[in-house]
Amino acid sequence: MADPTALRPPALARLDEMNRRALDGGGTARIAKQHEAGKLSARERIDLLLDPGSFVEIDRFVVHRCADFGMDEQKVLGDGVVTGWGLVDGRKVVVFAQDFTVIDGSLSGAYASKICKVMDLAMKVGAPVVGLNDSGGARIQEGVESLAGYADIFLRNTLASGVVPQISAILGPCAGGAVYSPAITDLILMTERTSYMFVNGPDVIRTVTSEDVTKEDLGGAATHAARSGVCHLTAPDDRAALAQVRELLSFLPSNNTEAPPRHAAVDPVDREVPELDTMVHAEGPYDVRQLVRAVVDDGRFLEIHARFAQNIVVGLARIGGAPIGVIANQPQVLAGCLDIKASIKAARFVRFCDCFNVPLVTLVDVPGFLPGLDQEYGGIIAHGAKLLYAFAEATVPKITVITRKAYGGAYDVMASKHIRADYNLAFPTAEIALMGAEGAVNIVYGREIQQAADPAAARARFVEDYKTKFVNPYKAAELGFIDEVIYPCMLRIRLAQALDLLRDKRDKNPPKKHGNIPL
Structure with a gap:
C-alpha cells in the first residue's frame, strides 16, 4: 500500500x-x-x-x-x-x-x-x-x-x-x-x-x-x-x-472591567452557623480559618500566602456563589498582632482584590501592633501605613466583622468604618477600645489603686467597670461606627445579604495620576 x-x-x-x-x-x-x-x-x-x-x-x-x-x-x-x-x-x-x-x-x-x-x-x-x-x-x-x-x-x-x-x-x-x-x-x-x-x-x-x-x-x-x-x-x-x-x-474576572465570575451555589445563603456562637470567647485563641470555612460556601477557602506572616490570614472563597477576598487576624499566632510582614502581606492582597473587583470581607481580632525594637527599627510605621492605605484606597465592597479585640490604631487600620468600609458588624464578644482594660486602668486609675486599702481588689473593680463601660461593641454601635451587633450564628446570612446589597456599589477616588503609597 x-x-x-x-x-x-x-x-x-x-x-x-x-x-x-x-x-x-x-x-x-x-x-x-x-x-x-x-x-x-x-x-x-x-x-x-x-x-x-x-x-x-x-x-x-x-x-x-x-x-x-x-x-x-x-x-x-x-x-x-x-x-x-x-x-x-x-x-x-x-x-x-x-x-x-x-x-x-x-x-x-x-x-x-x-x-x-x-x-x-x-x-x-x-x-x-x-x-x-x-x-x-x-x-x-x-x-x-x-x-x-x-x-x-x-x-x-x-x-x-x-x-x-x-x-x-x-x-x-x-x-x-x-x-x-x-x-x-x-x-x-x-x-x-x-x-x-x-x-x-x-x-x-x-x-x-x-x-x-x-x-x-x-x-x-x-x-x-x-x-x-x-x-x-x-x-x-x-x-x-x-x-x-x-x-x-x-x-477572578478576565480583566478589571468585569465582575468576578459567579458560580451556581448549592450551599444555602440563609444557613445559620451555630458553632460560631461558642467558637469565639473572651479568653484563649481560636483558629480563624475554622471560622472562615464555617461561613463560606461548602467550606472551601483557598488560602494565599499560608506559610508567610501567619498572624494574618488571606485568601479567596465564595458566598452565594460570588467570589470574596478574606483578610483575617489569626489569634493563634502572635495573638493576631499586626507586624511588618503581616502588614505587607495583607496590603498586597487587599490591593490585588481591589484591582479585580473582588469584594473584601475582613475579620478583626487584633490587640494592636506588635511591640519590639526590631519592629520599630524595621519600619513598622511605614509598613503598617501600607495596609491602612490599601484599605482606605479600595473601592470594592468592604464588609468588616469584629469578632473580639479591636484595640488602638489597629482598629482603625483593619477596614474600620472611618476608612470607608461599607458595612461593619460586631459579635457580642467584640472589644473595641483604645487598649485593653488592664492597661487602661493602670493609666486612668493608677493613683486611686495605689492609695486604696486593698490595691488588688480596687484594681479588679476598676478593670471590671472599664470593661462594662468601654471594652465592648456597644459604645461603637451607639456612635454609628458599628452598623449591627449580631449573633455569631447569623454571620453567613448577614454577609450574603450585604454582598447582594453592595453588588452594584459605586465609589471612586479623586482624579490623580496615582497615589504615593508608603512603599
Missing part, C-alpha cells in the same frame, strides 16, 4: 515537517531528561492548564537571530518558548510556557518578542496572562539583546498590572534578572524541590560573602513561601501547580 504522505502536495509536506520539528522541541532525549527531573514538558504543561483542544499556538516557527558562538547551527523552531491562547473553564486565557529542553529555556531577543506579543494580545482582548517559567536565564551568546528582551517583558508586566490578572508558575529555575517578571505579577506559585528563584545564586554568594547555601535553601519553594514571602502558593508537582492556577482563575 502506498505511503499516504507521499501523495501530499509539497507545500503541505513541508508544513508537516516544520510542525513536527517545532513540536519536538529539544528532542525526545531532552524531554525524557525533563521527566526524570520530575518535570513536564512545556507542551504537556499547557495541555494540563487549558481546556482540552482549546490551545491556539502562535509564532511556532520563530527562531533566534544570533550568529555568534556557533549559534547559527543551534536554531530550533519556537526558540524555547511556546506561546498562544486557549480556554480555562471556557474563558479566554493567554499563556506562555518556557521550554527547558531548548537551550535550557534561555531567553533570546526573539524569545522575548514572542512573550511580548502575547502579552500585548492579552491587553487588547482583556484576558489573563499565565506564565509557566522554567528557564536557565538570559542567553549569554546574545548579550544586551537578551537583557533588552527582559526589560521589554518587565514593561508589559507593569502596564498590564491591575488591568488583566497575571499569574506566574515557577516550575523550574528562574534566576538573575528573570525573577523580576514574576515578581511584578499578581500571584506566584512554585513547585516543591523542582523550582527555585534567586537574584544571585549560591556560587556568587559563596564568592562574595563566604556563605554556603544550597539552591533549595536559598531560593526553593519552602524558602519563598515561609521566609521571603515571594511565593504565594506551593505545589508538590507540575500537575498540582497547574490545577491551582485553574482554581485561582475561577475566582
Whole structure:
C-alpha cells in the first residue's frame, strides 16, 4: 500500500515537517531528561492548564537571530518558548510556557518578542496572562539583546498590572534578572524541590560573602513561601501547580472591567452557623480559618500566602456563589498582632482584590501592633501605613466583622468604618477600645489603686467597670461606627445579604495620576 504522505502536495509536506520539528522541541532525549527531573514538558504543561483542544499556538516557527558562538547551527523552531491562547473553564486565557529542553529555556531577543506579543494580545482582548517559567536565564551568546528582551517583558508586566490578572508558575529555575517578571505579577506559585528563584545564586554568594547555601535553601519553594514571602502558593508537582492556577482563575474576572465570575451555589445563603456562637470567647485563641470555612460556601477557602506572616490570614472563597477576598487576624499566632510582614502581606492582597473587583470581607481580632525594637527599627510605621492605605484606597465592597479585640490604631487600620468600609458588624464578644482594660486602668486609675486599702481588689473593680463601660461593641454601635451587633450564628446570612446589597456599589477616588503609597 502506498505511503499516504507521499501523495501530499509539497507545500503541505513541508508544513508537516516544520510542525513536527517545532513540536519536538529539544528532542525526545531532552524531554525524557525533563521527566526524570520530575518535570513536564512545556507542551504537556499547557495541555494540563487549558481546556482540552482549546490551545491556539502562535509564532511556532520563530527562531533566534544570533550568529555568534556557533549559534547559527543551534536554531530550533519556537526558540524555547511556546506561546498562544486557549480556554480555562471556557474563558479566554493567554499563556506562555518556557521550554527547558531548548537551550535550557534561555531567553533570546526573539524569545522575548514572542512573550511580548502575547502579552500585548492579552491587553487588547482583556484576558489573563499565565506564565509557566522554567528557564536557565538570559542567553549569554546574545548579550544586551537578551537583557533588552527582559526589560521589554518587565514593561508589559507593569502596564498590564491591575488591568488583566497575571499569574506566574515557577516550575523550574528562574534566576538573575528573570525573577523580576514574576515578581511584578499578581500571584506566584512554585513547585516543591523542582523550582527555585534567586537574584544571585549560591556560587556568587559563596564568592562574595563566604556563605554556603544550597539552591533549595536559598531560593526553593519552602524558602519563598515561609521566609521571603515571594511565593504565594506551593505545589508538590507540575500537575498540582497547574490545577491551582485553574482554581485561582475561577475566582477572578478576565480583566478589571468585569465582575468576578459567579458560580451556581448549592450551599444555602440563609444557613445559620451555630458553632460560631461558642467558637469565639473572651479568653484563649481560636483558629480563624475554622471560622472562615464555617461561613463560606461548602467550606472551601483557598488560602494565599499560608506559610508567610501567619498572624494574618488571606485568601479567596465564595458566598452565594460570588467570589470574596478574606483578610483575617489569626489569634493563634502572635495573638493576631499586626507586624511588618503581616502588614505587607495583607496590603498586597487587599490591593490585588481591589484591582479585580473582588469584594473584601475582613475579620478583626487584633490587640494592636506588635511591640519590639526590631519592629520599630524595621519600619513598622511605614509598613503598617501600607495596609491602612490599601484599605482606605479600595473601592470594592468592604464588609468588616469584629469578632473580639479591636484595640488602638489597629482598629482603625483593619477596614474600620472611618476608612470607608461599607458595612461593619460586631459579635457580642467584640472589644473595641483604645487598649485593653488592664492597661487602661493602670493609666486612668493608677493613683486611686495605689492609695486604696486593698490595691488588688480596687484594681479588679476598676478593670471590671472599664470593661462594662468601654471594652465592648456597644459604645461603637451607639456612635454609628458599628452598623449591627449580631449573633455569631447569623454571620453567613448577614454577609450574603450585604454582598447582594453592595453588588452594584459605586465609589471612586479623586482624579490623580496615582497615589504615593508608603512603599
